[in-house]
Amino acid sequence: MRVAAIGQGFVGLPLSIAMASSGHTLYGVETNPDRFKSLRACRSYIGDVTDDELRTETGNGRYLPVPDLAEVPEVDVYVISVPTPLTEDKLPDLVHVDRALAQIAEVARPGVLIVIESTVYPRATRDHIAPLFEKLSGLRPGTDVFFAYSPDRVDPGRDIELCDIPKLVSGLDDKALELVRNFYGSVFKEVVPVTSCEVAEFTKLLENTFRYLNIAFVNELSKATSEMDISLREVVSAASTKPYGFMPFHHGPGVGGHCLPNNVHYLSHALNSAGHKSELLAAAAEINESMPRHVMRRLALSLEQQGKTLQGATVLILGVAFKAGVADSRNSPAFAIGAELVSMGTTVKVTDPWLGIDMAADTFTAVELTAEECRDADAVLLVTDHDEIDYETVLASSRLVFDCRGVIGAPEVEQL
Ligand SMILES: NC(=O)c1ccc[n+]([C@@H]2O[C@H](COP(=O)([O-])OP(=O)(O)OC[C@H]3O[C@@H](n4cnc5c(N)ncnc54)[C@H](O)[C@@H]3O)[C@@H](O)[C@H]2O)c1
Structure with a gap:
C-alpha cells in the first residue's frame, strides 16, 4: 500500500516505521520544520524509533518524509x-484534525481509506470528521471514501514492540472495517475489530481514564497517609502481593x-x-490537578524545618519530562510546580537529561546537574525519576532532597 501518514510525532513516527518495515510505502508528512529537518537527516526525536531504523527505511525507499x-x-x-x-475551557479541540x-480533501481520490489514530471523543468520527470531509471534498463517506478509527495504544518509553500491541480497528461501515482490518493485519500481529467507531473511540478513553482515576485515588490517599505517618508506597507494594483483583498505581506530583x-x-x-455529568471524573481531575500545589506546600514545610521559607530560596527541579525515560514535557507537573514556586518568590532551576535547554520556561533557568548546582540549591526536588539522573551526586551534595517518586531510599530524603 502507499500511505500518507499525517503527523510524525510520538504516535505517527513509530507507526509509519512499523508500516514501512512491513513493506508499505510511507510518506511521513510533518509540518514542524525542526522535526521535518531531523527526519530528512535520519535523526529520530522519538525514543521509540532509532536513527538506524530511520536510515534503513529511508535507504530502501519505503519511508519518505515530506513537509506538505x-x-x-x-x-x-x-x-x-x-x-x-x-x-481553554477544557473542551475537545479538533482543529489539527x-x-x-x-x-486530504484537496488531494484525495475516490476509493481511499482514511484512518484516524488521534484520540477523539465518542461519535467524533461519525458526527464531525466524516461530515466535515464530505463538505470539504464532495466525496461521500461509505461510497467514495472510507473512514476508520483505530486508537493508538503506544506508551512511549515502554519496552514493547508496537506491532505486538493488539490493534483495535473500527470502520464507519462494513467496507471501511474490511479495508482497515486487512491493511492493519499486514502490520500488527493481532488486529481486534470492534463493531463501531464509537466503541473504539470510547475504548481508548476508558483505557486512559481508568489509569487517570486510579492515580487520582492514590494521589488523594497520599495527602492523608503523609499526615498519618504511613508509607503509601509500602501499602501499595504490600497490596500488590495479592494475586488477583489489585493493580498497583503510584502517587506522584501530578x-x-x-x-x-x-x-x-x-x-x-x-x-x-x-446528558450525564460525571462527578467522579471531575473529582479525579481536581485531585490530580491539585498535586503541584500540594508538592509546593509540602516542600515549604520541609524548608520551614530548616528555618527557611520558599521566598528567596532556590529550588533545583530534577526531571521536567512528564514521565521517566521520555523527551516529552507536555503538561508536565514540573512546570506547574515551578510556577507555584515562582509565585512564592522562589528561584527555580531545572535539569533534565532527556530534554534540551529549551525546556526552561521564561521564569526558570535550565542547568546541568552538577554537585555545585545541588549545593547552591536550598532544596532539590525530584519530579521525574529518569534512570540517567546521578542520584549519588544529588544525595551527597544537597542540603535537602524532596522525592516525589519514592526512588531515593535514603532516610534523610523527604518523601511525597
Ligand atoms: N503520545 C502518546 O503517547 C499517545 C498515545 C496514544 C494516543 N495519542 C494520541 O495521538 C495523537 C497524536 O499525539 P502525539 O503524541 O503523536 O502528538 P505529537 O505532537 O508528538 O505529534 C503530532 C505531530 O503532528 C504534526 N502535525 C500537526 N498537524 C499536521 C498537519 N496538518 N500535517 C502534518 N503534520 C502535522 C505536528 O507537527 C506534530 O509533530 C493525539 O490525539 C494523542 O492524544 C498519543
Missing part, C-alpha cells in the same frame, strides 16, 4: 496522527503528557453530551 501533503503522489491510505488538545482533513490529562476531559465532554 501537497508533495505526496497518489496514495491508497491516509493515517491521521495529529494532536487533539483541549481548548480539521486541518489535516482539509489538506499527571502530565498529551493523553491522560486531556482524555479525562474528552470523556467528560462525551458524557455531558449524553
Whole structure:
C-alpha cells in the first residue's frame, strides 16, 4: 500500500516505521520544520524509533518524509496522527484534525481509506470528521471514501514492540472495517475489530481514564497517609502481593503528557453530551490537578524545618519530562510546580537529561546537574525519576532532597 501518514510525532513516527518495515510505502508528512529537518537527516526525536531504523527505511525507499501533503503522489491510505488538545475551557479541540482533513480533501481520490489514530471523543468520527470531509471534498463517506478509527495504544518509553500491541480497528461501515482490518493485519500481529467507531473511540478513553482515576485515588490517599505517618508506597507494594483483583498505581506530583490529562476531559465532554455529568471524573481531575500545589506546600514545610521559607530560596527541579525515560514535557507537573514556586518568590532551576535547554520556561533557568548546582540549591526536588539522573551526586551534595517518586531510599530524603 502507499500511505500518507499525517503527523510524525510520538504516535505517527513509530507507526509509519512499523508500516514501512512491513513493506508499505510511507510518506511521513510533518509540518514542524525542526522535526521535518531531523527526519530528512535520519535523526529520530522519538525514543521509540532509532536513527538506524530511520536510515534503513529511508535507504530502501519505503519511508519518505515530506513537509506538505501537497508533495505526496497518489496514495491508497491516509493515517491521521495529529494532536487533539483541549481548548481553554477544557473542551475537545479538533482543529489539527480539521486541518489535516482539509489538506486530504484537496488531494484525495475516490476509493481511499482514511484512518484516524488521534484520540477523539465518542461519535467524533461519525458526527464531525466524516461530515466535515464530505463538505470539504464532495466525496461521500461509505461510497467514495472510507473512514476508520483505530486508537493508538503506544506508551512511549515502554519496552514493547508496537506491532505486538493488539490493534483495535473500527470502520464507519462494513467496507471501511474490511479495508482497515486487512491493511492493519499486514502490520500488527493481532488486529481486534470492534463493531463501531464509537466503541473504539470510547475504548481508548476508558483505557486512559481508568489509569487517570486510579492515580487520582492514590494521589488523594497520599495527602492523608503523609499526615498519618504511613508509607503509601509500602501499602501499595504490600497490596500488590495479592494475586488477583489489585493493580498497583503510584502517587506522584501530578499527571502530565498529551493523553491522560486531556482524555479525562474528552470523556467528560462525551458524557455531558449524553446528558450525564460525571462527578467522579471531575473529582479525579481536581485531585490530580491539585498535586503541584500540594508538592509546593509540602516542600515549604520541609524548608520551614530548616528555618527557611520558599521566598528567596532556590529550588533545583530534577526531571521536567512528564514521565521517566521520555523527551516529552507536555503538561508536565514540573512546570506547574515551578510556577507555584515562582509565585512564592522562589528561584527555580531545572535539569533534565532527556530534554534540551529549551525546556526552561521564561521564569526558570535550565542547568546541568552538577554537585555545585545541588549545593547552591536550598532544596532539590525530584519530579521525574529518569534512570540517567546521578542520584549519588544529588544525595551527597544537597542540603535537602524532596522525592516525589519514592526512588531515593535514603532516610534523610523527604518523601511525597
Ligand atoms: N503520545 C502518546 O503517547 C499517545 C498515545 C496514544 C494516543 N495519542 C494520541 O495521538 C495523537 C497524536 O499525539 P502525539 O503524541 O503523536 O502528538 P505529537 O505532537 O508528538 O505529534 C503530532 C505531530 O503532528 C504534526 N502535525 C500537526 N498537524 C499536521 C498537519 N496538518 N500535517 C502534518 N503534520 C502535522 C505536528 O507537527 C506534530 O509533530 C493525539 O490525539 C494523542 O492524544 C498519543
